[in-house]
Amino acid sequence: MxxxxxxxxxxxxxxxxxxxxxxxxxxxxxxxxxxxxxxxxxxxxxxxxxxxxxxxxxxxxxxxxxxxxxxxxxxxxxxxIGMVFQDHKLLFDRSIYDNVALPLVIAGLPDREIGKRVRAALDQVALLGREKRSPIELSSGEQQRIGIARAVVSKPPVLxxxxxxxxxxxxxxxxxxxxxxxxxxxxxxxxxxxxxxxxxxxxxxxxxxxxxxxxxxxxxxxxxxxx
Amino acid sequence: MAATPGSAKKRIPLTQQARAYFLRHAQTMVGALGRLSGQPVANVMTVAVIGIALALPIGLHLLVENGRELSGNWESVVDVSVYLHEVADAARIETIAGELLDWPEVSAVRIIYAEEALGEFAELSGFGQALDALENNPLPDTLVVTPADNFTDAETLAGLGEALAAIPEAEMVQVDTDWVKRFNAILQLIRRTVGLTAFLLALAVTLIVGNTIRLDIENRRGEIEVTKLVGGSDAFVRRPFLYGGLWYGLGGGIVALVLTELSLLLLRGPVARLAGLYGSGFELRGLGPGGIAVLIVGSGLLGWAGSWVATSRHLRDIEPT
Known part of the structure; x- marks a missing residue:
C-alpha cells in the first residue's frame, strides 16, 4: 500500500x-x-x-x-488520502456540516449524496445532530472528531x-x-x-x-x- | 460502519454529476456574493470606485455619439447661400430662382429679400434701434439653395457652389461645409481620446479588482491551505475568487450605468432647451439596450479578468506546510 x-x-x-x-x-x-x-x-x-x-x-x-x-x-x-492533524485544521467560519462536506464538494458529488455521507461520517464520530453548529463551540476532543469525520467522509483507502x-x-x-x-x-x-x-x-x-x-x-x- | 474504502465518485450517474457541477458553480457564485455582503462598507467603496472609473469613458463615448448625430443632422440640411448684386431686381431674382429649380442638384430655392433679412436680423439680434440709424440696408438679397438629397457630399457641394458663382448676378456664394468637416475632425479626435481613456480605465479596473482579490486571498490563506490539503484542485480553489471578481465588475458596471443615466437625466432638460433655441428637435441619446448589455457584460469580464490575474499570481504560492 x-x-x-x-x-x-x-x-x-x-x-x-x-x-x-x-x-x-x-x-x-x-x-x-x-x-x-x-x-x-x-x-x-x-x-x-x-x-x-x-x-x-x-x-x-x-x-x-x-x-x-x-x-x-x-x-x-x-x-x-484522509488526513488528520494535531491542530485539526478546521474552518471556523463554516458549520460543522460544511467542514465535513468539503472533500465531497471538491469531489463534485451531488448535494443529496453529500448529505447522506456527511451524516454517516458524523454518526461514526458520535457528533450527529450538531451539523449546523460552528466547530468553535466544541471542545478540542470534539473538534478532533470533526477532523476525523472530514478525513473519512470520502472513504479514502488510506488515513x-x-x-x-x-x-x-x-x-x-x-x-x-x-x-x-x-x-x-x-x-x-x-x-x-x-x-x-x-x-x-x-x-x-x-x-x-x-x-x-x-x-x-x-x-x-x-x-x-x-x- | 460504512467506511468501506473506495472512490467517492463511484455509482453516481454522469447526468447527476453534471447537475451537481452546475449547481456547485451557482452555489459558489451566490456564496461569493454573500461573502462580499459580509463587508458592505469596504466592498461598496470598491464597487463605487470601479463604477466611477467605468462611467467616465462611457460619458465621453455618449458625448461623441450625440455630437456625431448632431453634426449628421446638420450635414444633411446644409444650404448654399447665394448673395446677389444690389442691381438685381425682384423680378430678375425670381427668374433666377425658377431657373435654379430646374437644376438636378437643387431641390429647393428660398428667396430672402434684403428688407426681410434686415427685419429678421433686427428682431433676433436685438440691435433694432442701432440698425434704424443705418442709412441704407447693408444686407444683400439672398438665394438659399437647398441641394437635392443625393448631392450633399462635400465635393458635389463644392461643384454646385462653383456653378452658382458663375451666375452673373451672384456676388458671393457660401458653401458652409468647412465647419462640419472641422467638427467631425474634432469628434474624431475626441473619439480617439475616449478610446485611450477607456483602455487606461479598463486597466485601472482590472488592477483595482486584482488588488482587492489579492487581499482577499491573503485573508483566506488558512481556508485555501485546508482546501488544498483535502484535494481541492487549483480550479476549485480559484473559483470563488473568480466569481468574487465577476461580482465586483458587475457591481461596478451597474454603478456606472446608474451614474450615466442620472447624468443624462440632469442634462436632458438643458440640452432640449438649447436645441429648441436653435429650432432643433435634438434629444440626448442614452446607451440603449445594446449599449447597456455591452457595459454590463464588459464590466463583469473586466472584474473576472482582474481576479484571474490576481489568482494566477498568488494562489500558487499558498501551499499547505
Whole structure:
C-alpha cells in the first residue's frame, strides 16, 4: 500500500529530515510512527500527503510511483488520502456540516449524496445532530472528531494522522485511537504518528520507530495484525 | 460502519454529476456574493470606485455619439447661400430662382429679400434701434439653395457652389461645409481620446479588482491551505475568487450605468432647451439596450479578468506546510 525505497528528504535549510528510509506498509494495516520530535515522523507523513517531495528515493503508494507525480495531479491524489492533524485544521467560519462536506464538494458529488455521507461520517464520530453548529463551540476532543469525520467522509483507502491526540487528555486520546481502530477494522490503511508511547503500546499494532530520519526499529506485538 | 474504502465518485450517474457541477458553480457564485455582503462598507467603496472609473469613458463615448448625430443632422440640411448684386431686381431674382429649380442638384430655392433679412436680423439680434440709424440696408438679397438629397457630399457641394458663382448676378456664394468637416475632425479626435481613456480605465479596473482579490486571498490563506490539503484542485480553489471578481465588475458596471443615466437625466432638460433655441428637435441619446448589455457584460469580464490575474499570481504560492 505504502512503500518507501531509500527515501531521502533534505529541506531547503539543509536539514536532513529523512535519510535512506525504506519501509512497507501493507493494505489494511494499522501502523504507528514514533520517535523524538525531529526524528522524521511528520516529514514521512508529509511525503505521503505530497505536502513535501522526497529529495531522493522512490515512493510507491497504492501501486503508483508518486515520486515525481506532476503538480497538477496532486489534488486528485490527495483525495485518496484522509488526513488528520494535531491542530485539526478546521474552518471556523463554516458549520460543522460544511467542514465535513468539503472533500465531497471538491469531489463534485451531488448535494443529496453529500448529505447522506456527511451524516454517516458524523454518526461514526458520535457528533450527529450538531451539523449546523460552528466547530468553535466544541471542545478540542470534539473538534478532533470533526477532523476525523472530514478525513473519512470520502472513504479514502488510506488515513494518516499526525499527533492526533497531541492536545488531548489520556481518556480522550484513547477514544480517538479507538475511532481509528474502527476505521482500520473495515479495511482502511491507517498510519498514525504519535509520541505517546504508552498509548501506542496499548493499541497493539506495528510500531515504526524513527530516529534521526532513519529506521530505529520496528516491532509487531503478538496478535496485532489480527486486531 | 460504512467506511468501506473506495472512490467517492463511484455509482453516481454522469447526468447527476453534471447537475451537481452546475449547481456547485451557482452555489459558489451566490456564496461569493454573500461573502462580499459580509463587508458592505469596504466592498461598496470598491464597487463605487470601479463604477466611477467605468462611467467616465462611457460619458465621453455618449458625448461623441450625440455630437456625431448632431453634426449628421446638420450635414444633411446644409444650404448654399447665394448673395446677389444690389442691381438685381425682384423680378430678375425670381427668374433666377425658377431657373435654379430646374437644376438636378437643387431641390429647393428660398428667396430672402434684403428688407426681410434686415427685419429678421433686427428682431433676433436685438440691435433694432442701432440698425434704424443705418442709412441704407447693408444686407444683400439672398438665394438659399437647398441641394437635392443625393448631392450633399462635400465635393458635389463644392461643384454646385462653383456653378452658382458663375451666375452673373451672384456676388458671393457660401458653401458652409468647412465647419462640419472641422467638427467631425474634432469628434474624431475626441473619439480617439475616449478610446485611450477607456483602455487606461479598463486597466485601472482590472488592477483595482486584482488588488482587492489579492487581499482577499491573503485573508483566506488558512481556508485555501485546508482546501488544498483535502484535494481541492487549483480550479476549485480559484473559483470563488473568480466569481468574487465577476461580482465586483458587475457591481461596478451597474454603478456606472446608474451614474450615466442620472447624468443624462440632469442634462436632458438643458440640452432640449438649447436645441429648441436653435429650432432643433435634438434629444440626448442614452446607451440603449445594446449599449447597456455591452457595459454590463464588459464590466463583469473586466472584474473576472482582474481576479484571474490576481489568482494566477498568488494562489500558487499558498501551499499547505
Amino acid at each position: 505504502i512503500r518507501f525505497q531509500n527515501v531521502y528528504k533534505r529541506y531547503a535549510s539543509g536539514r536532513d529530515a529523512l535519510s535512506n528510509l525504506s519501509l512497507h506498509i501493507t493494505p489494511g494495516e494499522m501502523v504507528f510512527l514514533t520517535g523524538h520530535s525531529g526524528a522524521g515522523k511528520s516529514t514521512l507523513l508529509k511525503l505521503i500527503a505530497m505536502i513535501e517531495r522526497p529529495t531522493r528515493g522512490q515512493m510507491i503508494i497504492r501501486g503508483q510511483n508518486v515520486t515525481r507525480i506532476r503538480r497538477k495531479k496532486v489534488p486528485h491524489y490527495r483525495r485518496s 494518516i494522522a499526525d499527533e492526533p491526540t497531541g492536545n488531548l487528555d489520556p481518556e480522550l486520546s484513547l477514544e480517538i485511537m479507538r475511532l481509528f481502530k474502527r476505521f482500520n477494522a473495515v479495511g482502511v490503511t491507517v498510519v498514525i504518528a504519535s509520541h505517546d508511547l504508552g498509548l501506542v503500546e496499548q493499541m497493539g499494532h506495528r510500531v515504526i520507530r524513527l530516529s534521526g530520519g532513519q529506521l530505529a526499529g520496528a516491532e509487531r506485538p503478538d496478535g496485532s495484525n489480527a486486531r
